[in-house]
Amino acid sequence: MKPIxxxxxxxxxxxxASFQAHIxxxxxxxxxxxxxxxxxxxxxxxxxxxxAGMLLRQKFKDRAIDISRxxxxxxxxxxxxxxxxxxxxxxxxxxxxxxxxxxxxRATCGDPIGKLTAVxxxxxxxxxxxxxxxxxxxxxxxxxxxxxxxxxxxxxxYAIVRCALDMGLRSCEVANLKxxxxxxxxxxxxLRGTKSLRQDxxxxxxxxxQALVDYLQNERPRTANPSVFVPxxxxxxxxxxxxxxxxxIRWAYQRIGLTHAxxxxxxxxxxxxxxxNGSSLKEVADLLRHRSLNTTLIYAKLDTPKLAAVALPWPxxxx
Numbered sequence: 001m002k003p004i005x006x007x008x009x010x011x012x013x014x015x016x017a018s019f020q021a022h023i024x025x026x027x028x029x030x031x032x033x034x035x036x037x038x039x040x041x042x043x044x045x046x047x048x049x050x051x052a053g054m055l056l057r058q059k060f061k062d063r064a065i066d067i068s069r070x071x072x073x074x075x076x077x078x079x080x081x082x083x084x085x086x087x088x089x090x091x092x093x094x095x096x097x098x099x100x101x102x103x104x105x106r107a108t109c110g111d112p113i114g115k116l117t118a119v120x121x122x123x124x125x126x127x128x129x130x131x132x133x134x135x136x137x138x139x140x141x142x143x144x145x146x147x148x149x150x151x152x153x154x155x156x157x158y159a160i161v162r163c164a165l166d167m168g169l170r171s172c173e174v175a176n177l178k179x180x181x182x183x184x185x186x187x188x189x190x191l192r193g194t195k196s197l198r199q200d201x202x203x204x205x206x207x208x209x210q211a212l213v214d215y216l217q218n219e220r221p222r223t224a225n226p227s228v229f230v231p232x233x234x235x236x237x238x239x240x241x242x243x244x245x246x247x248x249i250r251w252a253y254q255r256i257g258l259t260h261a262x263x264x265x266x267x268x269x270x271x272x273x274x275x276x277n278g279s280s281l282k283e284v285a286d287l288l289r290h291r292s293l294n295t296t297l298i299y300a301k302l303d304t305p306k307l308a309a310v311a312l313p314w315p316x317x318x319x
C-alpha cells in the first residue's frame with residue numbers, strides 16, 4: 001500500500017512521519033475514541049496517535065492489523081528502539097503512557113492485552129518532587145506592562161495573557177472561546193468542549209473583561225467568525241489556533257527577557273495566587289478544572305504558612 005502522510009504527526013522530528021492507509025484508518029478510529037470517550041485534548045491525542053502509529057508500522061507495515069499477533073518481545077523491542085534516540089525518564093514515561101492508552105483501546109475492541117501491558121514499565125518518578133514553574137510577581141507586572149502601543153497587536157496579546165493569568169485558561173481554551181460564551185451582565189464565562197469534556201462556568205474578573213472589551217472594540221478585525229480571538233493577518237474568518245495563542249505568549253516572554261518557554265506558567269501563576277490568598281486545594285482544583293484532586297496537590301507545597309504549622313522541630317534545636 002502507498003504510504004499516506006499522517007496528519008497527527010507532532011512538530012519537530014515527528015512531522016515527517018507517514019503511515020500506510022490501513023494503519024491511518026486504525027489511527028482515525030483510535031483518535032475518535034480518545035476524543036469522544038476519553039475526552040483528551042488535541043495535543044495529547046496527537047502524541048499518542050504518533051506512538052501507536054509507530055508501533056503498528058513496526059509490526060503491521062505490510063499486513064492487516066491483528067493485535068493477537070503482537071508479542072511482548074515486540075513491545076520491548078519497540079520501546080528500546082524509541083529510547084535509543086532520546087534516553088530520559090520523561091520520554092520513557094511518555095512512551096509507556098501512550099502504549100498503555102492504545103492497548104486499553106484495543107481491549108475495548110475485544111483484544112487480549114494483559115501480557116502486552118505487563119512488559120510496559122514506568123521509570124521511577126517521585127510524586128510531587130518538583131515545584132510548579134510560575135511567574136514571579138515582578139515578572140507578571142513586567143509582562144502586563146510590555147503590551148505597549150508600538151506593538152502590532154498589543155490589545156489582542158494583552159487580552160490573551162489576562163485570560164490565562166486571571167482565569168487559568170489553557171491555550172486551547174483561549175483559542176476556543178466564543179463571544180457568546182461571555183455573559184457580560186452576569187460577569188461569567190462558559191467554557192465548552194474543554195479537556196474534561198464538560199461545560200464549566202467561571203467568574204470573569206473585571207480586568208480580564210476590560211481587556212477583552214478593549215480588544216473586541218478597538219483591534220479585532222471585522223469577521224463573521226464567532227471566536228473571540230481571530231488572526232490579525234490572513235483569513236480573519238478562521239479562529240486563532242491554540243498554537244498561535246502559545247506563540248503570542250512566548251513572544252511576550254521573549255520581549256521582556258523571560259526564560260520561561262511554556263504558556264502554562266501563567267496558569268501556574270493563577271493557581272499559586274489562589275493558594276497564597278488562602279484558597280483550599282478543592283477550590284483551586286475546581287477553578288483549574290482538574291478531574292482529579294491529585295493533580296492539584298503539587299500546589300500544596302507552595303502554602304508556606306500551613307506547611308510551617310505542621311513542621312516538626314529539628315532534633316537538638318531549642319524549639
